[in-house]
Amino acid sequence: MKAASPALKPFGPAFYRKPALDLARALLGKLLVRTIGGKPVGGWIVEVEAYIGEEDPACHAASGRSERNGVMYGPPGHAYIYFTYGMHHCFNVVAGKAGIPEAVLVRALEPAFGIGEMKRRRGEKVSELNLARGPARLCEALGLDLDRNGILLAGPELFVAKGRPAPRILGVSARVGIRKGLDRPWRFFDAESPFVSQGRSGPSGRRQDPRKALRSGRGI
DNA sequence: TAGTTGATCGTCT
DNA sequence: GACGATCAACTAA
Numbered sequence: 001m002k003a004a005s006p007a008l009k010p011f012g013p014a015f016y017r018k019p020a021l022d023l024a025r026a027l028l029g030k031l032l033v034r035t036i037g038g039k040p041v042g043g044w045i046v047e048v049e050a051y052i053g054e055e056d057p058a059c060h061a062a063s064g065r066s067e068r069n070g071v072m073y074g075p076p077g078h079a080y081i082y083f084t085y086g087m088h089h090c091f092n093v094v095a096g097k098a099g100i101p102e103a104v105l106v107r108a109l110e111p112a113f114g115i116g117e118m119k120r121r122r123g124e125k126v127s128e129l130n131l132a133r134g135p136a137r138l139c140e141a142l143g144l145d146l147d148r149n150g151i152l153l154a155g156p157e158l159f160v161a162k163g164r165p166a167p168r169i170l171g172v173s174a175r176v177g178i179r180k181g182l183d184r185p186w187r188f189f190d191a192e193s194p195f196v197s198q199g200r201s202g203p204s205g206r207r208q209d210p211r212k213a214l215r216s217g218r219g220i
Numbered sequence: 221t222a223g224t225t226g227a228t229c230g231t232c233t
Numbered sequence: 234g235a236c237g238a239t240c241a242a243c244t245a246a
Contacts, residue, residue: 049238058238068231086228088239105238136239146230177238 008033008040010159016077020050020095020102023076024188025170027093031163032109034142035156041114041142043132044163047107047189047196049175051092053100058181061101071150072101079158081139081149088136091144093153093160107135107176107187110195112163118142134197168192 008031016023033042051059060069060082071080072094080092080103096102109132111118118131118141132138139145144158153159171191174182189196 051238060238063232066232082238083230084237085239086230086237088228088237090238092238107238134239175238179237 008161010153010155010161012154013075013077015160016093016095016153017097018076018095020052020104021186023093023095024048024050024104024186025166027104027106027160028170028188028190029164029166031112031161032106032142032158033155033161034114034144034158036114036117036143039114039117041117043109043112045106045108045160046110046167046193047187049105049107049188050095050102050186051105051175052096052102052186056181056184058175058178058184059101059103062180065101069101072103074098074150076102077153079144079148079151079153081144081146083146085136089139089145090135091139091142105135106138108133108189108195108197109138109141110193111141129194133195171196 027045027048030045031042032045033040053059054061054064056062061072065073068082071078074094075098076094076096078094080094081089083089090105092103092105094103111128111131115128119126121143122131122137122141132141148158151158167190169191171189172185173187174185175187
């Protein structure tokens with residue numbers, strides 16, 4: 001297959017070989033590129049979260065290594081994709097070094113190319129703004145699922161490439177959608193981008209109360 | 221517009 | 234058997 005553009009050159013392993021907090025900030029503004037049918041689909045990363053080690057209660061590795069989170073313990077630069085809420089996937093970039101479970105959750109993209117393909121996957125009537133705003137939407141737009149878990153982010157199927165300069169205003173907050181580790185401000189985003197999943201004028205309490213999740217359970 | 225609820229299944233205990 | 238790094242549709246005001 002043909003490279004989409006000379007500018008779309010995947011970063012090598014060295015790019016990922018840094019602590020998750022550093023990688024998270026480094027990823028902002030970079031291009032996340034998925035090749036579908038020989039054509040690039042993707043956009044600029046505008047929102048990420050860092051998950052760091054077994055001491056981080058919100059990290060999947062908090063209770064040790066398992067079959068599910070094994071990719072996080074592997075070498076950096078691989079995709080850690082997991083399934084959650086029975087219907088959604090989330091995409092992470094493994095950071096740090098092998099043996100230490102660190103990863104960066106990519107939460108939102110500003111679509112740059114392959115927008116038609118993304119719309120086909122997300123729905124034709126979905127606005128560009130909402131194509132990849134949120135981790136599950138991002139995965140759906142790029143066709144990322146458990147089959148891609150563990151793949152190397154050095155292309156050609158999926159990679160990160162040089163994009164635009166880092167955000168002029170770096171937003172920092174607690175991570176979204178978790179109940180533990182809220183004291184750690186490890187969510188980073190482009191404060192000027194409308195493609196960020198939260199933090200503009202959005203509702204403050206969109207998170208689901210866990211007690212309601214209980215109520216919504218099947219069985220009665 | 222803001223708040224609430226249901227969907228749905230892999231993983232862990 | 235319970236829970237979850239979510240999202241979209243629904244309802245109330």
